Amino acid sequence: MKIIVHRGTHQIGGSCIELATENTRIILDIGQELPSIDETEFQNKSQLPQVKGLYNGGEKAIDALFISHYHGDHVGLIGNVHPDVPIYIGEKAAKILNMTAQFTGSKACVSPAGYLVSGQEIKVGDFSIVPYLVDHSAFDAYAFVIYAENKCIVYTGDIREHGKKKLSTYFFRQKLPKEIDALLIEGTMMGRTTEVIETEEQIEQKAYDFMVSRKDRPIFVIQSSANIDRLVGMYRATKRSGRIFVMDIFTANIVSQVGGRIPNPYTFKDVRVFYPFHLTRRMFKEPDGKELMKQFSQHLISRKELGERKDYCMLVRDTMLSDLQHINNLEGAGIIYSMWSGYLKTERLERMMNYAAKMNMEIIHLHTSGHAGIKTLQNIAKSCSPERIIPIHTEYPERFIDKFANVVIVNDNEAIFI
Numbered sequence: 001m002k003i004i005v006h007r008g009t010h011q012i013g014g015s016c017i018e019l020a021t022e023n024t025r026i027i028l029d030i031g032q033e034l035p036s037i038d039e040t041e042f043q044n045k046s047q048l049p050q051v052k053g054l055y056n057g058g059e060k061a062i063d064a065l066f067i068s069h070y071h072g073d074h075v076g077l078i079g080n081v082h083p084d085v086p087i088y089i090g091e092k093a094a095k096i097l098n099m100t101a102q103f104t105g106s107k108a109c110v111s112p113a114g115y116l117v118s119g120q121e122i123k124v125g126d127f128s129i130v131p132y133l134v135d136h137s138a139f140d141a142y143a144f145v146i147y148a149e150n151k152c153i154v155y156t157g158d159i160r161e162h163g164k165k166k167l168s169t170y171f172f173r174q175k176l177p178k179e180i181d182a183l184l185i186e187g188t189m190m191g192r193t194t195e196v197i198e199t200e201e202q203i204e205q206k207a208y209d210f211m212v213s214r215k216d217r218p219i220f221v222i223q224s225s226a227n228i229d230r231l232v233g234m235y236r237a238t239k240r241s242g243r244i245f246v247m248d249i250f251t252a253n254i255v256s257q258v259g260g261r262i263p264n265p266y267t268f269k270d271v272r273v274f275y276p277f278h279l280t281r282r283m284f285k286e287p288d289g290k291e292l293m294k295q296f297s298q299h300l301i302s303r304k305e306l307g308e309r310k311d312y313c314m315l316v317r318d319t320m321l322s323d324l325q326h327i328n329n330l331e332g333a334g335i336i337y338s339m340w341s342g343y344l345k346t347e348r349l350e351r352m353m354n355y356a357a358k359m360n361m362e363i364i365h366l367h368t369s370g371h372a373g374i375k376t377l378q379n380i381a382k383s384c385s386p387e388r389i390i391p392i393h394t395e396y397p398e399r400f401i402d403k404f405a406n407v408v409i410v411n412d413n414e415a416i417f418i
Protein backbone atom coordinates (compact mmCIF):
# COMPACT_ATOMS: atom_id res chain seq x y z
CA MET A 1 0.00 0.00 0.00
CA LYS A 2 1.14 3.51 -0.75
CA ILE A 3 0.74 6.40 1.72
CA ILE A 4 1.16 9.99 0.58
CA VAL A 5 0.61 12.83 3.01
CA HIS A 6 -0.13 15.55 0.50
CA ARG A 7 -0.20 18.19 3.19
CA GLY A 8 0.24 18.31 6.95
CA THR A 9 3.65 16.71 7.54
CA HIS A 10 5.09 20.02 8.82
CA GLN A 11 2.08 22.15 9.54
CA ILE A 12 -1.13 22.25 11.51
CA GLY A 13 -4.12 22.24 9.24
CA GLY A 14 -4.67 21.87 5.53
CA SER A 15 -4.62 18.10 6.07
CA CYS A 16 -4.85 15.80 3.06
CA ILE A 17 -3.70 12.17 2.97
CA GLU A 18 -3.85 9.67 0.13
CA LEU A 19 -3.83 5.88 0.50
CA ALA A 20 -3.50 3.81 -2.65
CA THR A 21 -3.28 0.26 -3.89
CA GLU A 22 -2.84 -0.64 -7.53
CA ASN A 23 -6.60 -0.49 -8.09
CA THR A 24 -7.97 1.96 -5.56
CA ARG A 25 -7.16 5.45 -4.31
CA ILE A 26 -8.82 7.03 -1.29
CA ILE A 27 -8.33 10.43 0.34
CA LEU A 28 -8.59 11.29 4.02
CA ASP A 29 -9.55 14.95 4.57
CA ILE A 30 -9.26 17.91 2.22
CA GLY A 31 -8.39 20.76 4.53
CA GLN A 32 -7.74 24.40 4.09
CA GLU A 33 -4.56 25.99 5.39
CA LEU A 34 -4.55 28.57 8.17
CA PRO A 35 -7.69 28.27 10.26
CA SER A 36 -9.81 31.38 10.17
CA ILE A 37 -11.08 33.45 13.08
CA ASP A 38 -13.93 31.10 13.77
CA GLU A 39 -13.40 27.52 12.68
CA THR A 40 -16.90 27.50 11.26
CA GLU A 41 -15.94 30.11 8.68
CA PHE A 42 -13.84 29.46 5.62
CA GLN A 43 -12.65 32.75 4.34
CA ASN A 44 -8.97 32.13 3.86
CA LYS A 45 -7.38 31.35 0.57
CA SER A 46 -5.53 28.06 0.39
CA GLN A 47 -3.70 26.20 -2.34
CA LEU A 48 -5.17 22.90 -3.45
CA PRO A 49 -2.95 19.92 -2.53
CA GLN A 50 -1.54 18.22 -5.61
CA VAL A 51 -3.87 15.25 -5.89
CA LYS A 52 -4.47 14.13 -9.43
CA GLY A 53 -8.02 13.12 -10.16
CA LEU A 54 -9.61 14.68 -7.07
CA TYR A 55 -10.83 17.97 -8.42
CA ASN A 56 -13.54 19.53 -10.48
CA GLY A 57 -12.73 20.13 -14.11
CA GLY A 58 -10.36 17.17 -14.47
CA GLU A 59 -10.88 13.47 -14.94
CA LYS A 60 -11.98 11.79 -11.73
CA ALA A 61 -9.47 9.22 -10.45
CA ILE A 62 -10.22 9.04 -6.73
CA ASP A 63 -12.52 6.33 -5.42
CA ALA A 64 -13.67 7.96 -2.19
CA LEU A 65 -13.03 10.88 0.15
CA PHE A 66 -13.37 10.42 3.91
CA ILE A 67 -13.78 13.48 6.13
CA SER A 68 -12.72 13.03 9.76
CA HIS A 69 -14.60 16.11 11.04
CA TYR A 70 -16.03 19.48 10.02
CA HIS A 71 -13.19 21.84 10.95
CA GLY A 72 -12.03 23.94 8.02
CA ASP A 73 -8.49 22.59 8.21
CA HIS A 74 -9.89 19.14 7.31
CA VAL A 75 -12.79 19.94 5.00
CA GLY A 76 -12.40 23.55 3.85
CA LEU A 77 -11.49 22.76 0.24
CA ILE A 78 -14.26 20.25 -0.36
CA GLY A 79 -16.02 22.67 -2.72
CA ASN A 80 -13.29 21.91 -5.29
CA VAL A 81 -13.77 18.16 -5.26
CA HIS A 82 -15.04 16.42 -8.41
CA PRO A 83 -18.79 15.82 -8.02
CA ASP A 84 -18.40 12.12 -8.87
CA VAL A 85 -16.05 11.41 -5.95
CA PRO A 86 -18.14 9.72 -3.22
CA ILE A 87 -17.79 11.53 0.11
CA TYR A 88 -18.18 9.97 3.55
CA ILE A 89 -18.63 12.04 6.71
CA GLY A 90 -20.60 11.78 9.98
CA GLU A 91 -24.28 12.61 9.50
CA LYS A 92 -24.38 15.31 12.14
CA ALA A 93 -21.05 16.66 11.01
CA ALA A 94 -22.50 17.02 7.49
CA LYS A 95 -25.56 18.83 8.84
CA ILE A 96 -23.45 21.27 10.83
CA LEU A 97 -21.18 21.86 7.85
CA ASN A 98 -24.08 22.50 5.49
CA MET A 99 -25.88 24.79 7.93
CA THR A 100 -22.68 26.78 8.41
CA ALA A 101 -22.35 27.10 4.64
CA GLN A 102 -25.89 28.46 4.39
CA PHE A 103 -25.12 31.18 6.90
CA THR A 104 -21.63 32.08 5.74
CA GLY A 105 -21.95 31.52 2.00
CA SER A 106 -19.00 29.13 2.19
CA LYS A 107 -18.49 26.53 -0.53
CA ALA A 108 -17.64 23.93 2.10
CA CYS A 109 -20.83 21.91 1.95
CA VAL A 110 -21.43 18.24 1.17
CA SER A 111 -23.83 15.76 -0.41
CA PRO A 112 -22.42 12.61 1.16
CA ALA A 113 -22.52 9.21 -0.54
CA GLY A 114 -22.76 7.65 2.91
CA TYR A 115 -22.42 8.48 6.59
CA LEU A 116 -19.75 7.36 9.00
CA VAL A 117 -21.09 5.22 11.81
CA SER A 118 -18.70 4.31 14.59
CA GLY A 119 -17.48 0.72 14.23
CA GLN A 120 -19.26 0.18 10.91
CA GLU A 121 -17.06 -0.87 8.02
CA ILE A 122 -17.24 0.87 4.63
CA LYS A 123 -15.78 -0.91 1.60
CA VAL A 124 -14.24 0.98 -1.28
CA GLY A 125 -12.43 -1.11 -3.89
CA ASP A 126 -9.44 -2.78 -2.19
CA PHE A 127 -10.02 -0.82 1.01
CA SER A 128 -12.03 -1.46 4.10
CA ILE A 129 -12.44 1.58 6.35
CA VAL A 130 -13.75 1.47 9.92
CA PRO A 131 -14.48 4.85 11.53
CA TYR A 132 -14.42 5.30 15.32
CA LEU A 133 -15.97 8.23 17.12
CA VAL A 134 -13.36 10.33 18.92
CA ASP A 135 -13.26 13.14 21.43
CA HIS A 136 -12.39 16.46 19.74
CA SER A 137 -13.60 20.06 19.79
CA ALA A 138 -15.73 19.23 16.74
CA PHE A 139 -18.90 17.18 17.22
CA ASP A 140 -19.22 13.83 15.40
CA ALA A 141 -15.47 13.47 14.71
CA TYR A 142 -13.79 10.21 13.70
CA ALA A 143 -10.52 8.34 13.60
CA PHE A 144 -10.12 5.68 10.92
CA VAL A 145 -8.76 2.14 10.96
CA ILE A 146 -8.05 1.20 7.37
CA TYR A 147 -7.29 -2.19 5.85
CA ALA A 148 -5.98 -3.11 2.39
CA GLU A 149 -3.58 -5.70 0.95
CA ASN A 150 -3.18 -7.34 4.40
CA LYS A 151 -1.93 -4.09 5.87
CA CYS A 152 -3.54 -1.89 8.47
CA ILE A 153 -3.28 1.86 9.00
CA VAL A 154 -4.70 3.97 11.82
CA TYR A 155 -5.38 7.68 11.23
CA THR A 156 -6.25 9.56 14.42
CA GLY A 157 -7.78 12.64 12.79
CA ASP A 158 -7.85 15.34 15.48
CA ILE A 159 -8.14 13.73 18.89
CA ARG A 160 -7.97 14.31 22.65
CA GLU A 161 -9.19 12.67 25.85
CA HIS A 162 -9.99 15.64 28.06
CA GLY A 163 -13.44 16.45 26.67
CA LYS A 164 -16.78 15.08 27.81
CA LYS A 165 -16.15 11.98 29.89
CA LYS A 166 -18.25 9.43 28.06
CA LEU A 167 -16.59 10.00 24.73
CA SER A 168 -13.07 10.78 25.84
CA THR A 169 -11.96 7.21 26.35
CA TYR A 170 -14.22 5.55 23.78
CA PHE A 171 -11.56 5.23 21.09
CA PHE A 172 -9.05 3.85 23.59
CA ARG A 173 -11.49 1.17 24.66
CA GLN A 174 -11.81 -0.22 21.13
CA LYS A 175 -10.07 -3.43 20.33
CA LEU A 176 -7.65 -2.29 17.70
CA PRO A 177 -6.02 -4.84 15.41
CA LYS A 178 -2.89 -6.49 16.82
CA GLU A 179 -0.69 -5.63 13.91
CA ILE A 180 -0.77 -2.05 12.77
CA ASP A 181 1.64 -1.14 10.00
CA ALA A 182 1.39 2.63 10.28
CA LEU A 183 -0.09 5.08 12.73
CA LEU A 184 -0.75 8.52 11.29
CA ILE A 185 -0.96 10.57 14.46
CA GLU A 186 -1.82 14.22 14.99
CA GLY A 187 0.77 16.28 16.88
CA THR A 188 -0.77 19.73 17.27
CA MET A 189 0.36 20.06 20.88
CA MET A 190 4.00 19.11 20.20
CA GLY A 191 4.64 22.84 19.90
CA ARG A 192 2.83 23.63 23.15
CA THR A 193 4.22 20.94 25.44
CA THR A 194 4.23 23.08 28.59
CA GLU A 195 0.57 24.04 28.28
CA VAL A 196 -1.57 22.75 31.17
CA ILE A 197 -4.47 20.85 29.68
CA GLU A 198 -7.74 21.32 31.52
CA THR A 199 -10.79 19.15 30.99
CA GLU A 200 -14.08 20.48 29.65
CA GLU A 201 -15.54 19.77 33.12
CA GLN A 202 -12.95 22.05 34.72
CA ILE A 203 -13.79 24.78 32.22
CA GLU A 204 -17.47 24.38 33.05
CA GLN A 205 -16.81 24.65 36.79
CA LYS A 206 -14.71 27.80 36.36
CA ALA A 207 -17.42 29.32 34.16
CA TYR A 208 -19.98 28.54 36.85
CA ASP A 209 -17.82 30.13 39.58
CA PHE A 210 -17.44 33.26 37.47
CA MET A 211 -21.17 33.47 36.77
CA VAL A 212 -21.92 33.15 40.47
CA SER A 213 -19.33 35.79 41.37
CA ARG A 214 -21.03 38.31 39.06
CA LYS A 215 -24.53 37.46 40.09
CA ASP A 216 -26.17 40.77 39.26
CA ARG A 217 -24.43 41.30 35.93
CA PRO A 218 -24.93 39.77 32.48
CA ILE A 219 -22.29 37.33 31.22
CA PHE A 220 -21.09 37.04 27.63
CA VAL A 221 -19.21 34.05 26.25
CA ILE A 222 -17.05 34.34 23.15
CA GLN A 223 -16.72 30.85 21.70
CA SER A 224 -17.06 28.95 18.43
CA SER A 225 -20.68 28.09 17.64
CA ALA A 226 -19.58 24.68 16.40
CA ASN A 227 -17.75 23.73 19.61
CA ILE A 228 -20.69 21.78 20.95
CA ASP A 229 -18.91 20.34 24.03
CA ARG A 230 -18.04 23.84 25.17
CA LEU A 231 -21.53 25.11 24.46
CA VAL A 232 -23.04 22.32 26.57
CA GLY A 233 -20.64 23.14 29.43
CA MET A 234 -21.53 26.84 29.23
CA TYR A 235 -25.22 26.02 29.21
CA ARG A 236 -24.87 23.81 32.29
CA ALA A 237 -22.92 26.50 34.15
CA THR A 238 -25.59 29.02 33.13
CA LYS A 239 -28.46 26.84 34.33
CA ARG A 240 -26.78 26.03 37.64
CA SER A 241 -26.18 29.71 38.30
CA GLY A 242 -29.87 30.50 37.74
CA ARG A 243 -29.53 32.36 34.45
CA ILE A 244 -31.17 31.99 31.07
CA PHE A 245 -29.01 30.99 28.10
CA VAL A 246 -29.06 33.18 25.01
CA MET A 247 -27.63 32.16 21.66
CA ASP A 248 -27.70 33.99 18.36
CA ILE A 249 -29.81 32.74 15.46
CA PHE A 250 -26.82 31.16 13.67
CA THR A 251 -25.88 29.13 16.74
CA ALA A 252 -29.54 28.17 17.26
CA ASN A 253 -29.64 26.73 13.75
CA ILE A 254 -26.36 24.85 14.32
CA VAL A 255 -27.39 23.24 17.61
CA SER A 256 -30.78 22.28 16.28
CA GLN A 257 -28.95 20.10 13.72
CA VAL A 258 -27.29 18.12 16.47
CA GLY A 259 -30.28 16.72 18.31
CA GLY A 260 -32.73 17.27 21.13
CA ARG A 261 -30.35 16.57 24.00
CA ILE A 262 -28.04 19.43 23.13
CA PRO A 263 -29.32 22.79 24.50
CA ASN A 264 -31.52 24.34 21.83
CA PRO A 265 -34.42 26.78 21.78
CA TYR A 266 -37.00 24.13 20.75
CA THR A 267 -36.73 21.74 23.67
CA PHE A 268 -35.02 23.81 26.38
CA LYS A 269 -37.33 26.37 27.95
CA ASP A 270 -34.43 28.42 29.34
CA VAL A 271 -32.76 28.90 25.93
CA ARG A 272 -33.63 32.09 24.03
CA VAL A 273 -32.54 33.40 20.64
CA PHE A 274 -30.98 36.73 19.77
CA TYR A 275 -31.15 38.08 16.22
CA PRO A 276 -27.96 40.05 15.38
CA PHE A 277 -28.86 43.06 13.26
CA HIS A 278 -26.56 42.63 10.24
CA LEU A 279 -26.88 38.85 10.04
CA THR A 280 -30.67 39.09 10.21
CA ARG A 281 -30.85 41.69 7.47
CA ARG A 282 -28.57 39.63 5.21
CA MET A 283 -30.29 36.29 5.83
CA PHE A 284 -33.74 37.66 5.06
CA LYS A 285 -32.46 38.51 1.58
CA GLU A 286 -31.18 34.95 0.96
CA PRO A 287 -33.49 32.53 -0.93
CA ASP A 288 -33.73 30.00 1.93
CA GLY A 289 -32.68 32.38 4.68
CA LYS A 290 -36.13 33.55 5.69
CA GLU A 291 -37.23 30.09 6.80
CA LEU A 292 -34.08 29.51 8.84
CA MET A 293 -34.57 32.83 10.56
CA LYS A 294 -38.27 32.52 11.20
CA GLN A 295 -38.25 29.09 12.76
CA PHE A 296 -37.01 30.40 16.09
CA SER A 297 -38.96 33.65 16.18
CA GLN A 298 -41.15 32.56 19.10
CA HIS A 299 -38.01 32.15 21.23
CA LEU A 300 -36.65 35.58 20.34
CA ILE A 301 -35.17 37.82 22.99
CA SER A 302 -34.94 41.49 22.02
CA ARG A 303 -32.20 44.01 22.79
CA LYS A 304 -34.74 45.83 24.88
CA GLU A 305 -35.48 42.80 27.05
CA LEU A 306 -31.77 42.06 27.43
CA GLY A 307 -31.23 45.64 28.54
CA GLU A 308 -33.83 45.18 31.24
CA ARG A 309 -32.49 41.96 32.75
CA LYS A 310 -29.23 40.82 34.27
CA ASP A 311 -29.85 37.11 34.68
CA TYR A 312 -28.58 35.90 31.35
CA CYS A 313 -25.51 34.36 29.78
CA MET A 314 -25.22 35.08 26.09
CA LEU A 315 -22.97 33.54 23.46
CA VAL A 316 -21.49 36.22 21.23
CA ARG A 317 -19.27 36.22 18.16
CA ASP A 318 -16.79 38.77 16.91
CA THR A 319 -19.32 40.07 14.38
CA MET A 320 -21.74 41.16 17.10
CA LEU A 321 -20.03 44.26 18.52
CA SER A 322 -22.61 46.70 17.16
CA ASP A 323 -25.36 44.58 18.73
CA LEU A 324 -23.66 44.77 22.13
CA GLN A 325 -23.35 48.52 21.73
CA HIS A 326 -27.13 48.74 21.47
CA ILE A 327 -27.94 46.75 24.61
CA ASN A 328 -28.47 48.79 27.77
CA ASN A 329 -26.89 48.19 31.16
CA LEU A 330 -23.75 46.33 30.14
CA GLU A 331 -21.48 48.36 32.40
CA GLY A 332 -19.50 45.91 34.55
CA ALA A 333 -20.74 42.78 32.78
CA GLY A 334 -18.57 39.65 32.62
CA ILE A 335 -16.91 38.22 29.52
CA ILE A 336 -15.65 34.66 29.21
CA TYR A 337 -13.20 34.43 26.34
CA SER A 338 -13.33 30.77 25.38
CA MET A 339 -11.29 30.31 22.22
CA TRP A 340 -7.64 30.00 21.30
CA SER A 341 -5.83 33.17 22.45
CA GLY A 342 -4.26 33.70 18.99
CA TYR A 343 -7.60 34.88 17.61
CA LEU A 344 -7.46 37.87 19.96
CA LYS A 345 -4.98 39.47 17.58
CA THR A 346 -7.63 39.79 14.90
CA GLU A 347 -9.08 43.22 14.32
CA ARG A 348 -12.68 42.36 15.12
CA LEU A 349 -11.93 40.69 18.43
CA GLU A 350 -9.54 43.43 19.37
CA ARG A 351 -12.30 45.97 18.85
CA MET A 352 -14.72 43.90 20.87
CA MET A 353 -12.26 43.58 23.75
CA ASN A 354 -11.55 47.32 23.66
CA TYR A 355 -15.25 47.95 23.97
CA ALA A 356 -15.44 45.52 26.90
CA ALA A 357 -12.60 47.36 28.64
CA LYS A 358 -14.35 50.69 28.04
CA MET A 359 -17.48 49.31 29.66
CA ASN A 360 -15.49 48.09 32.69
CA MET A 361 -16.35 44.49 31.93
CA GLU A 362 -14.38 41.80 33.71
CA ILE A 363 -12.76 39.47 31.20
CA ILE A 364 -11.61 35.96 32.01
CA HIS A 365 -10.00 33.41 29.70
CA LEU A 366 -11.32 29.86 29.90
CA HIS A 367 -10.27 27.50 27.17
CA THR A 368 -8.87 24.07 26.62
CA SER A 369 -7.46 22.64 23.44
CA GLY A 370 -9.22 20.26 21.07
CA HIS A 371 -5.98 18.31 20.82
CA ALA A 372 -4.20 15.69 22.85
CA GLY A 373 -1.14 16.38 24.97
CA ILE A 374 1.91 14.15 24.76
CA LYS A 375 0.67 11.67 27.39
CA THR A 376 -2.48 10.94 25.44
CA LEU A 377 -0.54 10.65 22.21
CA GLN A 378 1.77 8.16 23.93
CA ASN A 379 -1.27 6.20 25.13
CA ILE A 380 -2.53 6.01 21.57
CA ALA A 381 0.87 4.83 20.33
CA LYS A 382 0.97 2.25 23.11
CA SER A 383 -2.47 0.89 22.33
CA CYS A 384 -1.55 0.56 18.65
CA SER A 385 2.11 -0.51 18.99
CA PRO A 386 2.54 0.26 15.31
CA GLU A 387 5.34 -0.75 12.99
CA ARG A 388 5.84 2.95 12.22
CA ILE A 389 4.52 6.25 13.53
CA ILE A 390 4.06 9.05 11.02
CA PRO A 391 3.46 12.43 12.71
CA ILE A 392 1.08 14.79 10.92
CA HIS A 393 -0.91 17.94 11.75
CA THR A 394 2.15 19.29 13.56
CA GLU A 395 4.82 21.92 13.13
CA TYR A 396 7.31 19.79 15.04
CA PRO A 397 7.35 16.22 13.69
CA GLU A 398 10.98 15.76 14.78
CA ARG A 399 9.94 16.16 18.44
CA PHE A 400 8.24 12.77 18.18
CA ILE A 401 11.61 11.04 17.78
CA ASP A 402 12.62 11.39 21.44
CA LYS A 403 9.25 10.46 22.83
CA PHE A 404 8.04 7.65 20.57
CA ALA A 405 9.50 4.52 19.02
CA ASN A 406 9.60 3.80 15.27
CA VAL A 407 8.99 7.36 14.14
CA VAL A 408 9.18 8.03 10.43
CA ILE A 409 9.32 11.68 9.43
CA VAL A 410 7.99 12.31 5.95
CA ASN A 411 7.59 15.33 3.72
CA ASP A 412 4.49 16.56 1.93
CA ASN A 413 3.81 14.63 -1.29
CA GLU A 414 6.44 11.99 -0.52
CA ALA A 415 5.24 8.39 -1.15
CA ILE A 416 5.88 5.71 1.46
CA PHE A 417 5.32 2.06 0.65
CA ILE A 418 4.32 -0.39 3.36
Ligand SMILES: [Zn+2]
Pocket residue numbers: 013071073074158393
Ligand atom coordinates in the same frame (compact mmCIF):
# COMPACT_ATOMS: atom_id res chain seq x y z
ZN1 LIG B 1 -7.19 19.97 12.56
Ligand SMILES: [Zn+2]
Pocket residue numbers: 069071136137138158370
Ligand atom coordinates in the same frame (compact mmCIF):
# COMPACT_ATOMS: atom_id res chain seq x y z
ZN1 LIG C 1 -10.16 19.79 14.33
